[in-house]
Amino acid sequence: DPCGNFHCKRGRICEVDKENRPVCICQDPMTCPPSTKEFEHVCGTDNKTYDTSCQLFATKCSFEGTKKGHHLHLDYRGACKYIAPCTDYELRQFPLRMRDWLKNVLMQLYSRDSESPGFLTEKQKNIQVKKIFENEKRLKAGDHPIDLLVRDFEKNYHMYVYPVHWQFSQLDLHPTDRFLSHSELAPLRAPLVPMEHCTSPFFNECDANKDKLVSLIEWGHCFGIKAAEDINENLLL
Ligand SMILES: [Ca+2]
Structure with a gap:
């Protein structure tokens, strides 16, 4: 299996192409396993709560090449919450x-x-x-x-x-x-x-x-x- 030890960065999964070579493609966020615990939620820098970090990075990948993809990062663990302004x-x-x-x-x-x-x-x-x-x-x-x-x-x-x-x-x-x-x-x-x-x-x-x-x-x-x-x-x- 060419994908066996092949590493893809977060948000991507390995697939075998026509020449039987491993390639990394964006993971469909729908295929991410759903969260089982609340602490698996993450807040993105777009201030949206993602069910899991898999969801966030798969979403980021799907926007690759765009401004949105470039600016989307994991901001912090847990659902987005109000963060008081820092004086x-x-x-x-x-x-x-x-x-x-x-x-x-x-x-x-x-x-x-x-x-x-x-x-x-x-x-x-x-x-x-x-x-x-x-x-x-x-x-x-x-x-x-x-x-x-x-x-x-x-x-x-x-x-x-x-x-x-x-x-x-x-x-x-x-x-x-x-x-x-x-x-x-x-x-x-x-x-x-x-x-x-x-x-x-x-x-x-x-x-x-x-x-x-x-x-x-x-x-x-x-x-x-x-x-x-x-x-x-x-x-x-
Ligand atoms: Ca460095």
Whole structure:
């Protein structure tokens, strides 16, 4: 079966052509298995609820080549809901909280990794993460007031640089080209949008030159890593 190990991207299925070669064609949304649980619904960037992500990507494929197809993405998991507008004030606070959160996620992985290895590579652990983990001045996980987060960033700036790079490398996979596309950002974005109403405006602002891709430099800037010498591709390992 030529389609046996042949991979098609989401929204497409494999078919065998006349020469017995596998080709990817758009999946008919009608053939998507219906959702069995409510959390399988997804909200598209067209603000429509799709029964499943299969439905959404099959629909996107059917509009390929059109503006609609180009702009349709998975916005977040779950049915579309009202998302309050993000004020400028909230938007300025968002990267501060997210930066702190990235650092805490990484610390959590580090301590979990000491019990059952596999969450981080040896290089990540030994060079970067260990240093942050063992630093006694590290602000511990918690719900901190914004002014404390601002002060901590000024005082312990170096502890935030690596977590920002680490998150970038976790997302830059399809392909690994130092740019994040909308679909590469989705694993981080989609679960956050329904909880954090500033998520979409934040990621839109990150793409400073509006080319639909977030470069490593743009990514660093949107988390307050501004100095060129602190944005380092060698940290993306
Ligand atoms: Ca990429």
